[in-house]
Amino acid sequence: MTADAPRPGRRRGTGNSRATILDSARKLFAEQGYDATSMRAIARDAGVDSALVHHYFRDKDELFVSCIELPADPESVLAAVARTVPEVRGETLLRAVLGLWESSAQPALIALLRGAVSSAPNAELLRQVLTKRIIAALLTDLAGNAADRQLRGALAASALIGLLMTRYILKLEPLVSASGEEVISLLAPTLQHYLTGNFPRSPSPA
């Protein structure tokens, strides 16, 4: 390689810079964790100027959140879930989540879930993504007052996260080997119950 050869990994701010930055961010977040990864280090890894990173992403939080939104277009997936009638939303949601986790993005998602659990600030970040994006979509047009809906969303999140933890992180059989359809038939009734079923009683708002 001569001195004139382009430096490997160095790319200028062309049309693909955003994707390049996201690739570097996913890699560094997964390898080093959220806290130890700076916007500057991500820019360096992506071979772009820090200013370009800040052009695309307001801060490290926004960049991290964007990393979680991996294949396809999760916004449109969530919007599709929100459009289904509440009576079948449990199954629709489970199908969408499994579709994401069974895709080529699985290793990145596992790394991100691990990272998000490993420290309190990262857990807070995942909490915000869950609350503001995923649960918000899940609750669209659901009956009940705000407290009821918040409770239903949290219970659905607990069922989903429990599934992701046992199937992909702890690898508990037979949930690892079960097909997506089998998982859906086992867990969709629970999710549906949390979203639209009758509870014995609700937690008091006090």
Next chain:
Amino acid sequence: MTADAPRPGRRRGTGNSRATILDSARKLFAEQGYDATSMRAIARDAGVDSALVHHYFRDKDELFVSCIELPADPESVLAAVARTVPEVRGETLLRAVLGLWESSAQPALIALLRGAVSSAPNAELLRQVLTKRIIAALLTDLAGNAADRQLRGALAASALIGLLMTRYILKLEPLVSASGEEVISLLAPTLQHYLTGNFPRSPSPA
């Protein structure tokens, strides 16, 4: 302090050595994670000889597992859960788990769950504890063939871990502020369904 004063943190192998070793192990596992913590470092922190650590604990795995068994006597708690009739075991289990997590051991348990999730070997260790101890107790006297029982145990574990993750790690409201009794009334029916309810169909053993 004179040169003759006992060195702080140094204790000899008296009757309390096992507890002292466990205290040091919990601290180091929580601070540094499982991989970065050696038996030797634990002995050093506890102020005992490495041979004494190996006298009480066969290897680092056994020491880690012993750290998870924190207050009261978890073996007898699990045995009590195993003795209840299967029809109410969901509630009994949830009450036992919450009793543990609402105790003074909560920070240690959170640190241990975080550590267990943060890397693949630690996840494997938690999987073994879950499978060999907790789920085994849960399945005592349950009807069904081995595959059915394994599935029921894994589903119950997913519900429990989802609750622990949302209530204690991600801190999703209203599951954080809800009382133990409220959590039990919301989640015991799900656990009970997984343990003894009818499923639409079971995953094929193939």
